Amino acid sequence: MKRIIIILFLGLSAMLQAQNKVSGTVTDAKNQAVIGVSVYAPELHKGTSTDANGKYYFTNLPNGNLKLTFVYVGFETQNKIIVLKSKESTLNIILKETAFQMDEVIVSTAFNKIQSQNVMKVEHESIKELQKKGTSTLIEGLATIPGVSQVSTGTSIGKPVIRGLSGNRVLVYSQGVRLENQQFGDEHGLGLNDSGIESVEVIKGPASLLYGSDALGGVLYFNPEKFAEANTFNANFSQKLFSNTLGSNSSLGMKTSTDNWKFLIRGGYDTHSDYKIPNGDRVTNTRYNESDLKTGIGYSNSKFSSIFRYNFNKLDLGMPDAGITEQTTTKNTTFPKQSVYNNLLSLNNIFFFQNSKLDVDLGYIANDRSEFANSDIATLLMKLNTFNYDAKYHLPKFGKFESIIGVQGMSQTNKNSGIEYLIPDASTNDFGVFGTGNIELKSNVFQAGLRFDNRVVTTTSHGIAGQEGYFQAINKSFQSYNASLGYKTNLADDLSLRLNVASGFRAPNLAELSSNGVHEGTNRYEVGNTDLKTEQNVQTDLNLEYKNSHFEFFANGFYNHINNYIYTSPAGTKINGFDVYDYIQSNAKLYGGEIGLHFHPHPLDWLHFETSFETVTGIKQNGDYLPLIPANNWNNTIRTEFKIKNWLEEGFATFNVSSTFNQNNVSGFETKSNGYTLLNLGLGGKVKLGKTAFDFNLNGNNLLNKTYIAHLSRLKTDGIPNIGRNIVLGLNFNI
Numbered sequence: 031m032k033r034i035i036i037i038l039f040l041g042l043s044a045m046l047q048a049q050n051k052v053s054g055t056v057t058d059a060k061n062q063a064v065i066g067v068s069v070y071a072p073e074l075h076k077g078t079s080t081d082a083n084g085k086y087y088f089t090n091l092p093n094g095n096l097k098l099t100f101v102y103v104g105f106e107t108q109n110k111i112i113v114l115k116s117k118e119s120t121l122n123i124i125l126k127e128t129a130f131q132m133d134e135v136i137v138s139t140a141f142n143k144i145q146s147q148n149v150m151k152v153e154h155e156s157i158k159e160l161q162k163k164g165t166s167t168l169i170e171g172l173a174t175i176p177g178v179s180q181v182s183t184g185t186s187i188g189k190p191v192i193r194g195l196s197g198n199r200v201l202v203y204s205q206g207v208r209l210e211n212q213q214f215g216d217e218h219g220l221g222l223n224d225s226g227i228e229s230v231e232v233i234k235g236p237a238s239l240l241y242g243s244d245a246l247g248g249v250l251y252f253n254p255e256k257f258a259e260a261n262t263f264n265a266n267f268s269q270k271l272f273s274n275t276l277g278s279n280s281s282l283g284m285k286t287s288t289d290n291w292k293f294l295i296r297g298g299y300d301t302h303s304d305y306k307i308p309n310g311d312r313v314t315n316t317r318y319n320e321s322d323l324k325t326g327i328g329y330s331n332s333k334f335s336s337i338f339r340y341n342f343n344k345l346d347l348g349m350p351d352a353g354i355t356e357q358t359t360t361k362n363t364t365f366p367k368q369s370v371y372n373n374l375l376s377l378n379n380i381f382f383f384q385n386s387k388l389d390v391d392l393g394y395i396a397n398d399r400s401e402f403a404n405s406d407i408a409t410l411l412m413k414l415n416t417f418n419y420d421a422k423y424h425l426p427k428f429g430k431f432e433s434i435i436g437v438q439g440m441s442q443t444n445k446n447s448g449i450e451y452l453i454p455d456a457s458t459n460d461f462g463v464f465g466t467g468n469i470e471l472k473s474n475v476f477q478a479g480l481r482f483d484n485r486v487v488t489t490t491s492h493g494i495a496g497q498e499g500y501f502q503a504i505n506k507s508f509q510s511y512n513a514s515l516g517y518k519t520n521l522a523d524d525l526s527l528r529l530n531v532a533s534g535f536r537a538p539n540l541a542e543l544s545s546n547g548v549h550e551g552t553n554r555y556e557v558g559n560t561d562l563k564t565e566q567n568v569q570t571d572l573n574l575e576y577k578n579s580h581f582e583f584f585a586n587g588f589y590n591h592i593n594n595y596i597y598t599s600p601a602g603t604k605i606n607g608f609d610v611y612d613y614i615q616s617n618a619k620l621y622g623g624e625i626g627l628h629f630h631p632h633p634l635d636w637l638h639f640e641t642s643f644e645t646v647t648g649i650k651q652n653g654d655y656l657p658l659i660p661a662n663n664w665n666n667t668i669r670t671e672f673k674i675k676n677w678l679e680e681g682f683a684t685f686n687v688s689s690t691f692n693q694n695n696v697s698g699f700e701t702k703s704n705g706y707t708l709l710n711l712g713l714g715g716k717v718k719l720g721k722t723a724f725d726f727n728l729n730g731n732n733l734l735n736k737t738y739i740a741h742l743s744r745l746k747t748d749g750i751p752n753i754g755r756n757i758v759l760g761l762n763f764n765i
Contacts, residue, residue, distance in 0.1 A: 050089075050090075050091035050093065050114045050117060050118075051087065051088065051089045051091065051117065051118045051119070052087065052088050052091060052096070052112060052120070052121055053086065053087035053088070053119075053120060053121075054085070054086060054087075054120050054122045055080075055083070055084045055122050055123075056084045056086065056100060056102075056124075056125060057084055057123070057125070058105070058124070058125055058127070059124065059125075059126060059127070062084075063082075063085075064084050064102060064105070065081070066079050066080060066102065067079060067080040067084070067086070067102040067123075068099075068100070068102065069086045069088075069100055070098070070099045070256070071088060071091075071096060071097065071098055072097060072099065072137070072142060073097060073335060073380055073387070074330045074335045075256070075257055075292065075328055075337055076088065076257075076260065077256060077258075077259045077260070078259050078260050088260075090289055090290055090330070090331050091114055092332045092333060092334075092382035093114055093115065093332070093382065093384055094113070094114060094382060094383065094385050094387070095111050095113055095114075095385070095427065096112050096113075096114055097109065097110070097142065098110050098111075098112060098121065099144070102125060105125040105126060106125065106127075106128045107133035107134065107135075107144055108125065108144075109133075109143060109144040109147065110123070127579075128579065133145050133146050134154045136154060136231060137231065138203070138231040138233055138237075138240075138249060138251035139152060140434055140466050140477075140479070141432055141434075141468050141477075146526075149468070149475050149476075149477040149516035149517065149528060149530065150516055150528065150530055150571075151530075151586060152231050152233055153176070153177070153178075153231065153232040154231050154232075155171075155172075155229060155230055155232075156228065156229045157224050157229060160172070160174065160224075160230075161270075161727070161760060162684075162712060162714060162727050162729075163710070163712065163731075164710070164712060164727070164729025164730070164731050164756070164758035164760075165731075166272055166275065166277065166302070166753075167185065167186075167224075168220065168222060168223065168224040168227075169182075169189070169190060170185075172190060172230065172232075172250070173188075173190075174665075175232055176624040176626065176642045176665070177192060177193050177232070177234045177586070177623075177646075178190060178191065178192055178232055179191040179660035180742060181196055181658060181743075182740065182742065182743050182752075183217060183219075183349075183350065183743075184305060184316035184350050184745060185305045185753055186302070186317075186318035186347050186348070187217060187218075187744075189213070189216075189220065190220065190250055191660060191742065192232065192247050192248035192250075193234055193235070193247065193588065193590070193620060193622065193646050194247075194622075194646040194647075194648045194656065194659045196658055197213060198214050198244050199246045199247035199536055200247045200248055201237070201241050201244045201245040201249045201250070202220065202250045202252070203241075203249060203250070203251045204222055204227075204252045204254070204341070205254050205339045205374060205376035205393070206378050206391045206393070206420075207374070207376045207392075207393025207395070207418045207420070208244075208393070208416075208440070209395065210395050210416040210440075211372060211395070211397045211399075211414070212399055214539045214541050215452070215541075216744065217349065217368070217744075219345075219347075221343060221345065221372050221397070222252065222343070223300070223320060223343060225281040225283075225296055225297075225324065226255045226296040226298070226324035226341075227252050227253070227254060227255065228253045228255050228256055230250060230251065230252050231249075231250075231251040231253070232250060232251075233245075233249040233251070234571075234586075234588070235247075235248055235532060235534075235571055235588060235590070236248075236512075236514075236532045236533055236567055236569050236590075237249045237532070237534065238481065238510070238532075238533065238534040238535055239464055239466060239479045239480075239481050239512055239513070240464070240466075241438075242440075242462045242483050243460060243483060243485055243508075243510070243535060243536055243537050244536050245534055246534035246535060246536040246565060246567055246592070254324070254326070255283070255294060255296065255324070257285055257287050257293075257294055257326070257328060258285040258286050258287040258294070259287060260288060260289050261287065261288055261289065263284075263285075263286040264284070264764065265282075265283065265284040265764070265765040266283055266762060266763060266764045266765060267280075267281070267282050267762075268280070268282075268760065268761065268762040268763070269760070269761050270758060270759065270760040270761075271758070271760075272756060273755075273756055273758070274305055274754060274755065274757075275302035275303050275304070275305050275306070275753075275756075276302070276303045276359055276361075277303065278299075278300070278302075279300045280298065280300075281298040281299075282296065282297055282298075283296030283297070284296075290329055290331055291327075291328070291329055292326075292327070292328040292329075292330075293326070293327045293328075294326050295323075295324070295325040296323070296324045296325070297321075297322065297323050298320075298321070298322040298323075299319075299320070299321050299322070300318075300319065300320040300322075301319045301320075301361045302317055302318055302319075302361065303317050303358075303359045304316045304317050304348075304358070304359070306753070306754050307737070307751045307753070307754050308735045308736065308737040308751065308754040308755070311357065312354070312357055312358070312359070313353070313354055313750055314350060314353065314355045314357075315348035315349060315350045315351075315352065315363065315364055315366075316348060316350045317348045317361050317362070318345065318346060318348060318363065319345075319361060320343070320344065320345050320346070321343070321344040322343050322344075323341070323342040323343075324339070324342075325339070326338060332382070333381070333382060334379065334380060334381045334382060335378075335379070335380045336377070336378070336380075337376075337377070337379075338375075338376070338377050339374075339378075340373075340375050340376075341372075341373075341374040342371075342372070342373055342374075343370075343371075343374075344369075344371055344372075345369070345370040345371075346363050346367070346368075346369055347363065347367060347370070348363040348364060348367050349367055349368060349401075350745065350750075351366055353750060354750065365402055365404045366401065366403050366404070367402050368399065368400065368401050368402075369400045369401075369408075370399050370400075371396075372396070372397050372398075373394075373395065373396040373397075374394075374395050375395075376391065376392065376394075377391070378390070379391075379392075385427065386423065386425055386426045387423075388422075388423050389421070389422045389423075390419075390420070390421045390422075391418070391419070391420040391421075392417075392419055392420075394416070394418075395414075395416045396413070396415050397414040397415075397416075398411075398414075399411070399413075399414070400448070407449070408447075408448045408449070409449050409450050410446075410450055410451075411446065411447040411448035412444060412445070412447075412448070412452065412453070413444070413445045413446075413447065414442065414443070414444050415443050416441070417440065417441045417442070418439070418440050419437075419439050419440075420436065420437075420438045420439075421436055421437050422435070423436065430469055430471065431468070431469045432467065432469075433465070433467040433468070434465065434466050434467075435463075435464070435465045436463070436464055436465075437462065437463050438460075438461075438463075439459070440458070441457075441458075441460075442457065442458040442459070443455075443456070443457045443458075444458075444540065446492075450499065451492055451493070451499055451501065452541070452547075453501075453540040453544060453545075454489040454491075454492050454504075454540065455489065455490045455492070456487060456488060456489040456490070456504075456540055457487075457488050457489075458485065458486070458488075459486045460483065460485045461483070461484050462481055462482065462483040462484070463481065463482055464479060464480065464481035464482075465479060465480055465481075466478065466480075467479070473519055473520040474517070474518070474519045475517070475518040476517055477515070477516040477517075478513070478514065479514050480511070480512075480513050482509075482510075483509065483510050483512070483535070485509075485537045486505075486506070486507050486508075487504060487506045487507075487508070488504065488505050488506075489501060489503055489505075489543075489544060490503055491503040493546075498546060498547045498548070498555075498606070499546060499547050500546055501544050501546060504543060504544060506543070506560070508537040508564045509564075510535035510537075510564055510566065512532075512533045512534060512535060513532070514531070514532035515530070515531050515532070516528070516529070516531075516532075517529045517530075524577055525574075525575070526574075527572075527573070527574055527575075528571070528572070528575075529570075529572055529573075530570070530571040530573075531568065531569070532569055532571075533566065533567060534566075535565060535566050536564065537565075538559075538564070538565075542559065542562055542596050542613045543558050543560055543562060544558040544560070545557060545558035545613070548608050553608060554608060554609055555605045555606070555608040555609065556598060556612075556613070557601070557612050557613070558613055559612065559613045559614065562596060562615060563594045563615060564594065565592055565593070565594050565615075566592070566593045566594060567590055567591060567592040567593065568590075568591050569588055569591075570588065570589050571588045572586070572587045573585070573586050579630075579632075580629070580630045580631060581627070581629055581630070582628040582629075582630075583626070583628075584624075584625070585625045586623045586625070587622075588623055589620075589621045590619065590621065591618075592617065592618045592619065592620070593617050594616075594617070595615060595616060595650070595656075596613060596614075597613070597614065597615075597650070597656070597657070598611040598612065598613055598614075600698070616650055616652065617651040618648065618649065618650050618656055619649055620646060620647065620648040620649075620656070620659075621647055622644070622645040622646035622647055623644070623645065624642060624643065624644040625644075626641055626643065627640070627641055627642075628640045636670050636671050636672055637668075637669075637670055638668070638670070639667070639669075640665075640667045641665065641666045641667070642664075642665050643662070643663070643664045643665075644662065644663050646659060646660060647659065654697060654698060655695045655696055655697050656697060657696075657697035658700075658742060659695065659696075660693075660741065660742055661690050661691050661693035661703060661705065661741045662690070662693075663688065663689065663690050663691070664688075664689045664691075666686065666687045666688075667684055667685070667687075668684065668685045670682065670683045670684075672715075677717060677718050677719060678715050678716070678717055679718065680716045681716075682712070682714055682715060683711075683712065683713050684710075684711065684713075685709075685710075685711055686709070686710040686711070686712070687707060687709055688707065688710065689705070689706075689707045690705050690706055690707075690708075690738075690740070690741075691705040692704055692705045693705075693741040701746070701747075703746070704739075706736055706738035707736070708732050708736055708738070709732070709734055710729065710731045710733065711729065711733060712727060712728070713728045713729075714726055714727030724762060724764075725760075726759070726761050726762075727758075727759075727760045729757070729758040729760075730756075730757050730758075731756045731757075731758065732754060732755050732756060733755060734755075735754050735755040736754075739751050739752060740752050
């Protein structure tokens with residue numbers, strides 16, 4: 031079967047005439063060949079690896095500048111640009127050993143440099159590394175990254191928080207397009223499964239220059255699974271089991287590539303019972319089921335590269351509104367519950383010219399969200415359809431100066447079909463134009479950009495004036511100018527400094543403009559405000575990093591000033607027995623940062639110690655604290671690496687202590703939260719038994735079965751603790 035698939039793809043690709051070719055040899059400092067180095071051309075989504083002699087080659091390459099990345103565990107990542115002018119070019123690489131994590135290419139920023147060359151500090155984590163921590167969901171894994179937290183409803187619903195900002199203030203990208211899934215709602219989760227995702231990049235701060243409205247607080251950029259290396263076929267199956275929720279996570283994928291064509295498909299299924307708290311009770315109706323399908327097909331030659339991807343995701347979520355009542359281990363959800371269907375289609379095209387290129391991303395998202403109160407008739411049924419476009423022209427490079435100009439936009443419609451309306455039928459249209467440049471002067475790098483955006487929001491009227499659920503017609507236009515300026519320098523061979531100043535904006539969402547009814551999650555009657563202005567912020571970031579062969583240190587500090595911050599405030603009146611809250615605005619500020627170190631002592635090359643501390647404070651102009659600000663956290667990990675004869679490779683064992691402090695800085699309708707400390711263990715590696723090889727990891731989270739309530743848990747008001755002890759077993763087989 032494998033041979034047939036490869037032959038078919040080879041037949042198609044043989045019809046195409048190859049042009050440029052690049053080849054070379056990868057060696058270490060001792061001039062010895064390095065076998066199995068991953069060599070990747072990100073613009074072409076094309077990869078290969080070095081053979082037994084350390085050699086690699088690519089064919090069918092475009093003219094002009096081509097970026098190649100060389101990655102191998104234990105060596106520094108190298109990002110090289112080769113100018114292809116002749117039919118055959120040679121690029122030889124010498125890798126340097128390092129004890130620290132690989133330096134990845136950052137896709138979410140403008141010029142796709144590796145992190146050590148990037149002007150902006152961006153957190154990069156592979157999904158494989160996050161899964162080694164034994165978390166149940168993708169958002170739980172993200173919350174282990176310094177500066178990232180989650181607003182959670184049990185184990186099934188999580189909303190990302192970046193340095194104290196969440197909801198529509200954090201933008202999510204998947205498959206190269208913005209993910210739109212009614213994220214304004216408190217009970218509306220991320221809606222993304224980690225199956226078929228390679229890695230995540232976190233921009234912690236305003237990124238409106240590249241992403242427009244809603245990137246005021248930051249961006250989560252999910253990189254999809256890479257295609258197979260040229261002329262190979264791969265298949266793998268992974269399985270995770272969870273003791274606490276009696277849960278299961280399964281994933282099966284296949285992929286193949288030739289020099290020109292590439293294809294992949296992956297399916298995943300998650301199912302969990304109600305989660306168990308330390309006293310042995312299960313929190314009723316926190317069970318959920320999730321089905322996920324991702325597939326992609328691509329083609330590239332010397333003139334262009336085109337990648338089409340499709341993601342289908344189905345969520346069946348129980349809503350824990352009754353607290354702790356019925357005790358069962360069933361995985362069938364009961365009322366109230368949510369049913370969410372999400373279809374995401376994306377098309378990425380890159381057109382190569384002599385010394386420039388055009389990058390065009392198109393995306394379409396259909397998000398159908400139903401909520402059922404006590405029957406199979408949907409109380410809420412919202413259909414959100416979104417078309418995205420993003421075109422960036424990379425101008426010819428002038429010496430050390432690179433520049434990009436682009437346009438970006440979105441056309442979106444929201445339509446209600448249920449009994450109740452949470453927001454009105456509406457359309458939203460965005461248009462933005464921007465330009466950015468990057469220049470390198472010896473050890474100094476400067477980057478700057480400007481952007482203009484316009485958003486038009488139009489709604490239709492609904493209901494009877496003066497009654498709950500009435501929405502008046504709205505036709506509003508929001509405009510914003512934004513800029514960014516970044517600087518990076520090497521203060522010494524091992525010491526770098528980054529300074530970034532950037533502005534961002536967020537237009538008011540439909541709920542803030544038009545709400546008129548009881549918010550079930552907070553038992554408040556919320557009233558929207560059609561006169562709300564655009565939120566506008568300016569954030570200053572300072573990053574200091576020191577790294578040598580045995581010691582790594584980082585310190586990130588930020589100050590974020592937001593004009594016209596939107597929040598709810600009590601009106602002092604009641605409607606139908608519920609307190610009325612109005613949406614109003616005032617200025618606000620957030621400040622804090624993250625600090626950490628990684629110690630790898632010599633000659634104990636198998637030992638690593640990592641520690642990090644994160645803090646954020648959010649204050650309104652009147653001196654009150656902002657809501658949903660995560661508590662300070664101190665995280666410590668001891669990790670060992672080992673190998674046992676010929677049957678266990680890449681072995682690791684981790685001991686983690688995560689201490690969350692008291693959160694006493696709370697807004698008017700929040701309560702203070704007590705601190706807690708959790709102990710976690712991990713063990714894993716690659717097992718080889720004859721010709722059979724598989725990866726495994728065994729994790730114990732909250733080993734002491736600590737009773738605690740996270741400050742950002744939406745079950746906190748009911749006094750319901752977070753999840754108790756959870757043992758996770760994960761296996762991954764290459765078929």
